[in-house]
Amino acid sequence: MTMLGTTKRALTVALAVFLVAAALVTAVVAVPQVAGGDDSFVVVSGSMSPTIEAGDIVVVDEASPSDIEEGDIITFDRTPGDDKRTMHRVVGVVSQNDRRYFRTKGDANEEADPQLVPADAVIGTVQFSIPYVGWAYSFASTDTGTLLFVAVPGVLLAASELWALIAAARATNEPDR
Helix, strand or coil: CCHHHHHHHHHHHHHHHHHHHHHHHHHHHHCHHHHCCCEEEECCCCCCCCCCCCCCEEEEECCCHHHCCCCCEEEEECCCCCCCEEEEEEEEEEEECCEEEEEEECCCCCCCCCCCEEHHHEEEEEEEEECCHHHHHHHHCCHHHHHHHHHHHHHHHHHHHHHHHHHHHHHHHCCCC
């Protein structure tokens, strides 16, 4: 096998591995149930650094408030109905008026959060994170990202197929030597 053939084969294998990894990550983000979670979120702040960084994707599984303990990382609505999720570590479990609350703190923060988190605001506990993928996911949600990740590969695929058809047509039209 020539050096060009070896390089082409190595690039093909690398591209296949990348595409399989991208498909698996996409499946986890789009359908977190594949990985045993109920939701997935892109982390937008560094409050949980170094455990979980901004730009990571976290997979969150629903949890009964009675099962949540100190040390768990929970995702919750800071303000009901605003769809802005916060993800912090539980540093204390508090019972008040027969209700369960959680004192939370970001790993990078010096102080605990000023407000207790009511049990009914908890979305779930973080099961795991996928580093850096959130940046690509967030970018892909923009118009430029859609163009880059969908339109450009589509055009390149169409051009590649057209090139292969032209090459095949030329090969059949050439006389045998």
